[in-house]
Amino acid sequence: MKNHKTAVIGSGPAGLTAAIYLARADLHPTVFAGTTFGGQLMLTTEVDNFPGFPEGIQGGELMDRMIQQAKKFGAEILYTDVTKTLLSKDSLTLFADEKEYTFDGLILAPGASARTLGIPSEAKFIGKGVSYCATCDGAFFRNKEIAVIGGGDSAMEEATFLTKFASKVYLIHRKDSFRASKIMQEKAMHNEKITIIYNSEIVTVLGTDKVTGITLRNTVDNTERDMQLDGVFIAIGHIPNTAIIKDQVTLNEQGYIIPMKGSETNIPGVFTAGDVDDAVYQQAITAAGEGCRAALALEKYLEA
Ligand code: NDP
Numbered sequence: 001m002k003n004h005k006t007a008v009i010g011s012g013p014a015g016l017t018a019a020i021y022l023a024r025a026d027l028h029p030t031v032f033a034g035t036t037f038g039g040q041l042m043l044t045t046e047v048d049n050f051p052g053f054p055e056g057i058q059g060g061e062l063m064d065r066m067i068q069q070a071k072k073f074g075a076e077i078l079y080t081d082v083t084k085t086l087l088s089k090d091s092l093t094l095f096a097d098e099k100e101y102t103f104d105g106l107i108l109a110p111g112a113s114a115r116t117l118g119i120p121s122e123a124k125f126i127g128k129g130v131s132y133c134a135t136c137d138g139a140f141f142r143n144k145e146i147a148v149i150g151g152g153d154s155a156m157e158e159a160t161f162l163t164k165f166a167s168k169v170y171l172i173h174r175k176d177s178f179r180a181s182k183i184m185q186e187k188a189m190h191n192e193k194i195t196i197i198y199n200s201e202i203v204t205v206l207g208t209d210k211v212t213g214i215t216l217r218n219t220v221d222n223t224e225r226d227m228q229l230d231g232v233f234i235a236i237g238h239i240p241n242t243a244i245i246k247d248q249v250t251l252n253e254q255g256y257i258i259p260m261k262g263s264e265t266n267i268p269g270v271f272t273a274g275d276v277d278d279a280v281y282q283q284a285i286t287a288a289g290e291g292c293r294a295a296l297a298l299e300k301y302l303e304a
Contacts, residue, residue: 012275023070040113105301109294117202147172175199242257
C-alpha cells in the first residue's frame with residue numbers, strides 16, 4: 001500500500017486547479033484523472049470565455065495545459081478511475097486499478113455529466129452543431145437557426161440567452177407543459193425570437209460534416225417531420241458523478257454534494273469543488289475557482 005499526502009478525484013478545471021495549489025503547497029497530490037480525463041471541456045471545441053485567452057482556446061488544449069501545469073509543480077497524475085472509496089473521520093481510502101491508497105486529505109472534483117438524449121446521431125455531431133453549453137458555444141451560432149431541447153430552467157435560460165446570437169430559437173419539449181419556474185417560462189415565451197414546440201422529441205440529428213437539421217417525432221400522434229437547423233443545444237439536465245461516494249458523502253436529492261461550510265463535506269479532510277456541488281453555474285471558471293478554494297481549505301485543515 002502506497003501512502004500519499006493528498007488526493008484529488010477528477011481532472012476537469014476544478015480538480016486540476018486544486019492539484020496545482022496542493023502541489024505548490026508541498027502536499028504531494030495524486031490526481032485520479034480517470035480513463036476519460038479532462039472533464040466536459042474535452043467535449044467542446046473552442047472555449048472563448050476562459051480569461052487569459054483573448055483568441056479563444058480549444059477545450060482539449062486548455063485541459064492539456066492545466067495537466068502540464070499541475071505536473072510541473074509535482075502532482076502525480078494517474079489516468080485511472082477510482083472504483084471504490086472508504087471515507088470516514090478515521091481514514092480516507094481509495095481503490096483504483098486493484099490497489100488501495102490512503103490519504104490525509106481528499107478533494108472531490110469528479111464533475112457532472114450532461115444528460116444526453118442517447119441517440120447515435122447525437123454523439124456524432126458533438127462539437128459540430130450539437131452542444132450541451134449555451135454559454136460556451138452560443139456565439140458560434142450568430143444569425144443561425146437553432147433548437148434547444150428541454151423543459152426545465154436550463155432550457156429556458158439557454159433558449160433566452162441564445163437569442164442574443166441566433167436569428168431563431170426553437171424550444172422543443174417532449175411534454176405539453178414545462179417544469180421550469182413560471183418566471184423563466186414567461187421570459188422565454190415572450191421572446192419573439194423563440195418558437196415553442198411541445199410534445200416533440202428528436203429522432204435523428206441530420207447532417208454529414210455538421211448539423212443541418214433534425215427529424216422530430218410528435219409524441220401524441222407519432223408523426224415525423226424534418227426541420228432545417230444549424231445547431232442543437234441539449235439542456236435536459238446533468239448527472240453528478242457521485243455514484244462511488246453516495247453512501248459516505250452527504251448528497252442532495254439530485255445526487256449533488258452538499259457543502260457544509262465553504263468547500264467542506266460531512267467527512268473531515270474531504271473537500272468538494274466544481275460541478276459536483278454546483279447544479280446552477282457549471283462553468284469552467286467557477287469550477288477552477290472552487291478548486292482553488294478547496295485546496296486552500298485542505299491546506300488549512302492539514303496545518304491545524
Ligand atoms: P431539470 O432536471 O430541471 O429539467 C430537465 C428537463 O429535461 C425536463 O424538462 C425533462 O423533461 C427534460 N428531459 C430529461 N430527459 C430528457 C430526454 N431524454 N429527452 C427529452 N427531454 C428530457 O434540469 P435543469 O438543468 O433544467 O435544471 C437543474 C436544476 O438547476 C433545477 O433545480 C433548476 O431549477 C436549476 N437551475 C436554475 C437556474 C436559475 O435559477 N437561473 C438556471 C438553470 C437551472 P420532463 O419535464 O418531461 O421530465
